[in-house]
Amino acid sequence: MILEHRPFFNTMSTFSSNSSVQAAVFSTCKALWRSSEWSQLHTLVRSLHSVRDEDKRTAKDRSWVGNAAAKLAPRAQVLAYLLVDQEHNNLRQGPFDEPVSPSLSAPLSNEERNLLLVYQHQISGFNQACLAPLIEKYPNLWPMTNPLGGYIFENPSNNVQQEILPSENLKMITQAFSKHIAFKYLELDGVEILTSLNDEFYRSQMAPIFRRLQVVSPLDAPHELNEFFITTPFNDPRRIMIRRAIALLTLRLSLLNINQVLFQALHSQKLAMFTDENLVEVNADASHLTGHGLSLTFVMEPETCNLEYGDFIGFKIPQIENSQTHFAITYWTGMTMNRDIGLFGQIILWVVDEFFNPHSSLLANF
């Protein structure tokens, strides 16, 4: 049986409103695929993850770059390749601390580097544009909300005029993103609090919550939050501060996931989909204080066998949701391989909302 996977193109049809963030993001993907640069970028990105048998152990083998990028800058997407390129002489691995690159030459040619820089430049600009309603008033919040803010990279292409992602489409996303619920929460609490947020606040208050939310399984809410909700009144200053932090984190995560979708569109025109054509069991379907998590068992296929932490996927499970397609971010994947029964995968997912936010209930509960 041939199992067909639904490309982004088709999933689009489930969204009726063009003003939604999801619809705008998917239409950007479609426009990207139509662009002349896509195949060039697609070939480049693929070559950084895989190698033909005849090119193994030669200078053409750049498959190490993908691994090194995932280790050096997880979820930094294209920026991670650029960071590996920048740092390739310093990267070490294994018990003898050997260089990760078999040759000490840079993994990217000038032309390739420029192509990635153009893409990254657009992404950075796009992230700023999405957060503009906030950071134009409070520039101090940019480092906390920038999804790629944790990485230091000197981008020499600041003056690049070229574009890969169609700017009209990016504008559509930006407009739709301005309706993000987190902006409303931030407006509610007044200027004083927002201006008082600084790096120190990020390190002491936001970062631990962010890490905790990323570490705790999507199937459950962090227990500290449960206690916090019970023991702290709604108008308690601490609760207000944490609510601000959560709003900022929500913006950051939503943008990170939108960046991820666009990045995946460079890799493939197909989206890994979980439907009753590959699912065997829904192990858990949990809605809780922070959002909605799923645990699934599925029969492995080419599109679903290489999923990693942070990957964006679609699912259509009538037994769980309505008949529409929904989307989620990968938290964990596992595999059961047995020559007597076959190859099965397990996956745990954060279900994302309209704004690609994996913690859709969190703000409402704060």
Added chain:
Amino acid sequence: MSKLSETSVSTIASPKWWDWDERDIVSEDAENEVWQRLSTYTYEPNIKRYWDEKGLVCCNEGAVTDWIAGCFRQARAYFSAGNVSPLDIRPLLYYYGTTTLLAGLSALMQAQEPPIKGHGMKLNDDSSATKLSNFQIKILPEPNGALSHFTTCFSPESKLAHSGSWSLMEIFGSLPDLKADFKLCYPNTPIFCHAVEPIRMGKIVVERLSIEDLRQAHGDEKKVFPLIHRAEELYLPQWTENYLSLSPKLGQWKEVLSAGWVGLDGRKYLQLGHQKNKQLFMPHLLMFYLIGLYALGFLSRYKPQTWNPFVLQDKTGERLVIERFLSSAARNVPNFALDYIQQCRIHFIAPGADSRSPILTTQEIESKIASEVKKQVEAWKRQHFDSGASPIF
């Protein structure tokens, strides 16, 4: 002639036989037990009660009840006579028993005498056939032929009337209870039913078929999956080194449990369809028994020059398969008739044998517990809130 009401037609048509529930009955003598239960319908009050339960209206009750009672009684007599008769005439007696039983059954289910004329099939006169199993039976698309009528009543989805010709080999190869002897007698011949083995590993449950078995029977194991009855609807396939591993699709576990057939050996078999005239035919096993018995009955009655050497000398080496076919027909045909009356798949099991009741998955158990808890909570709420007691939360 009696008239069939609109309601009665819909009652008979639904649900399909593969949607019936399974039911185990413990018995030391299954064959006798089946006939005892069928004999219920040799009495007028029981027939009328059946019609009342099904909402059927019969315009000529007296004649039709006599028809049904007579058919059931005669069928039992034919089968009983067949059981103690030599092979020379046994197929003929079983064929008469089967057609008579099915005629009575269709009259019971439709509350009218069946408008049957002729067998509805024809044995091709093939003098060059070296084996009995090479004989071909041509299905005649006559609406009032017995086969067409019984197909309409018992296996309408199979559209058997348009299937053309069937060889006895295809018929034998489609019956789970003949499989072991069939493989022995006709090696490397396509088999249209395969035993499955259920395997559970944690939360993963699969049913698997031996690849070697499939290769021997069909050459290419990849061709088999689309032929399995309802395969695309129920299963996700994977081909491992030694097995075709079938995982139930999401939400289909209950359907999968009742898919296929349970052989007299207690194993589960999946039925494969036959490709004829660019169509896939998957009739109820009852139809295979009917066609096979017709062919053997015809051979024994009208082709003694072929049948006699077979009976006396087993020149073609097929006697074991054919005897097995006849004995399984005597056991299964009345059982299938009972299934149709009770609208469930009845399995007679020996005392002490394992029940084949469905194994519940963790999800199913959790769902049952959740629904029971919900029920209890609802009852508690009704009891406390409706009675005016103050709520505690």
